Amino acid sequence: MAGSVFLMIKIDGRLRWKVGTFVTGRYHIHVRCPAYITFGEQSDGVLVGENAVKFQLFSRCSVSL
Structure with a gap:
């Protein structure tokens, strides 16, 4: 109803x-x-691009190794 959505983007993987x-x-x-x-x-x-819009994040991302 408010015209917005809150998303929590999570990534879990391995890095070299x-x-x-x-x-x-x-x-x-x-x-x-x-x-x-x-x-x-x-x-x-x-x-x-034609079909994509970049939005500002709500707060800082949390990254841990």
Whole structure:
């Protein structure tokens, strides 16, 4: 009814770094990003391409390795 939705974007995976020929071990990565997206005109966000709009996140993301 308010024209907006609150999303919690979560990423859970493994990460490896490569610098030249050196490859690190695997790290477990956890990411949590709260996002508050309003619906309506495209002027509420930044237009990216023809069908995509980039919105500002609600607060900082939480990342842990």
